[in-house]
Amino acid sequence: MGNDLIVLSDRKKKILFGAIDNYIKQANPITSMLVHEQNMKDLSTATLRNELSTLEELGYLKQLHTSSGRVPTSKGYRFYVNELVNDISISQDKLDNIHKDLINRTNNLSDITLTIADAITKATNYPAIVLLDGFENLIIKSINLLPLISGQMLVIIETNAGAITSTTNLQETFTQDDLSKASQLFNSVFVDKTIGFLIDNVNNLSNAIKMQIKNYQFILTKIIEILHNYSSQGTSKGVTKLLNSPEYSDVEKAKSIFELLENKNKLKDIFDTSQEDGVSIKIGEENNYDELNNCAIIKTPVMLDGNKIATIGVIGPQRIDYCTVASVLKIIADELKKR
DSSP states (O other): OOGGGOOOOHHHHHHHHHHHHHHHHHOOOBOHHHHHHHTOTTSOHHHHHHHHHHHHHTTSEEESSTTSOEEEOHHHHHHHHHHHTTSOOOOHHHHHHHHHHHHTOOSBHHHHHHHHHHHHHHHHSSOEEEEOTTGGGOBEEEEEEEEOTTSEEEEEEEETTEEEEEEEEOOTTOOHHHHHHHHHHHHHHHTTSBHHHHHHOGGGSOHHHHHHHGGGHHHHHHHHHHHHHHHTOEEEEOGGGGGGSGGGOSHHHHHHHHHHHHOHHHHHHHTOOTTOSSOEEEEGGGSSSGGGTTEEEEEEEEEETTEEEEEEEEEEETTOOHHHHHHHHHHHHHHHHTO
16 A cells, blocks of 8 residues: 555654644754654653654655654645645734735835735745736726826826836827827726736727727837736745745755746746635645755735736745745735725
């Protein structure tokens, strides 16, 4: 019978979970003496040694060196997560701080993503990632175009998740009155439509509307360029916090992960939540990249008005505080639904 089919006794579970909890907090190898002092004072160290040896044989723990204590394996962490991560909570102080950060956020979408990333990394002490990978689902509430003294145009697009603001060059032939008329026209066509509709379906509009827009095609092209730039945005915060973990105290060891997080395409792949409907956790080799074999990725989609608009996530060592991180991400995702 394979190890995966073996049901752990309650005692083995308690020993394993206590050992993993201690390792997450202290990063010290697991010994029978440590488990005895911290979790199982009613058992002798000899019995604990036997139980730890059995857990090692089953693949939940491993020894780094013959004479050293043990550390959890990816299989051990996966068992721990599957058993415990749904029964989670965080301190009231941490919860209050998250609510405070999110309530005080501005209406600017770029600032909102930074605020969310900052709230996650403050609450977890791990690097946070925010991807606008559902950007095309945002619903347009208004489009305002304003001329600037510099000769540029200020574009303000209000969406159901926040405002997109940007400046862009403007042809000298466009007056303030032209921009006002263009704003009115674009609002009549695109309000309550998604950004994806504006970007992808402009050519499918009726001929009558195309004739109206024709005079403002330059402006519309600029708006679409702005939206394309936003659609590829990703925000990371606190990446250097990885260096606080003993696993990455050597900068060279952390360098490959830093480089991975700099790659936008890989970042989107790693934090893809297209098949997720809640918090998901990938541990060690469950991730698709060799650089992440000793890492854990915890992520969840952010939903608004029934559509996914973003992904929020955290990266850390396999020794990450799974319960706290999972609860923080769930609380923030739930809070953002209320907008």
